[in-house]
Amino acid sequence: xxxxxxxxxxxxxxxxxxxxxxxxxxxxxxxxxxxxxxxxxxxxxxxxxxxxxxxxxxxxxxxxxxxxxxxxxxxxxxxxxxxxxxxxxxxxxxxxxxxxxxxxxxxxxxxxxxxxxxxxxxxxxxxxxxxxxxxxxxxxxxxxxxxxxxxxxxxxxxxxxxxxxxxxxxxxxxxxxxxxxxxxxxxxxxxxxxxxxxxxxxxxxxx
DNA sequence: ATTCGGATTCTCT
DNA sequence: GAGAATCCGAATA
Numbered sequence: 001x002x003x004x005x006x007x008x009x010x011x012x013x014x015x016x017x018x019x020x021x022x023x024x025x026x027x028x029x030x031x032x033x034x035x036x037x038x039x040x041x042x043x044x045x046x047x048x049x050x051x052x053x054x055x056x057x058x059x060x061x062x063x064x065x066x067x068x069x070x071x072x073x074x075x076x077x078x079x080x081x082x083x084x085x086x087x088x089x090x091x092x093x094x095x096x097x098x099x100x101x102x103x104x105x106x107x108x109x110x111x112x113x114x115x116x117x118x119x120x121x122x123x124x125x126x127x128x129x130x131x132x133x134x135x136x137x138x139x140x141x142x143x144x145x146x147x148x149x150x151x152x153x154x155x156x157x158x159x160x161x162x163x164x165x166x167x168x169x170x171x172x173x174x175x176x177x178x179x180x181x182x183x184x185x186x187x188x189x190x191x192x193x194x195x196x197x198x199x200x201x202x203x204x205x206x207x
Numbered sequence: 208a209t210t211c212g213g214a215t216t217c218t219c220t
Numbered sequence: 221g222a223g224a225a226t227c228c229g230a231a232t233a
Contacts, residue, residue, distance in 0.1 A: 080216035
């Protein structure tokens with residue numbers, strides 16, 4: 001299993017958000033690997049996207065990672081208590097990013113790791129990683145993993161899909177509005193959220 | 208089944 | 221000082 005090359009990320013976040021579906025996110029701690037399938041994403045496009053933290057090219061300490069070349073993480077704290085994981089895309093100085101909204105554990109090891117770090121009452125496995133805040137908690141992703149290079153093996157990286165089905169893109173992609181961006185004016189209704197149809201780990205289904 | 212509010216703290220003005 | 225790319229439990233219907 002090899003990391004996706006940086007070329008993959010040097011494109012518009014709208015394209016990368018779709019292409020990341022079915023790919024494998026690897027959380028590496030010590031000599032252990034925990035593998036998860038990416039099943040739901042959202043594209044944020046800084047220049048003119050009012051939902052983006054980098055709207056209008058706004059460069060601050062927080063948004064700085066988005067202005068780097070694609071292939072690194074952008075992680076921020078939201079509502080004072082949850083982290084969100086984004087993958088920066090496009091070229092340097094174009095602040096595009098893809099929010100990872102839901103993951104599916106690919107084996108029992110991954111499930112155990114998630115359950116250990118995010119104890120919940122629910123018996124449903126889906127509830128461990130079916131949301132952007134949930135998956136960060138379950139995979140122990142916080143600000144210390146900000147600006148991590150996901151194109152090389154390390155604490156967090158992304159690989160090609162591990163199953164033939166996903167490599168063939170043999171699944172239907174649903175397009176829908178992004179979640180919880182009421183302040184984004186005309187951009188709150190664009191269909192920039194993508195998820196794998198019928199996947200049990202998706203956080204919010206289209207109405 | 209759907210709606211509502213509280214938790215909690217970083218970030219920017 | 222305001223507000224946030226969320227989650228969960230409680231209340232309502």
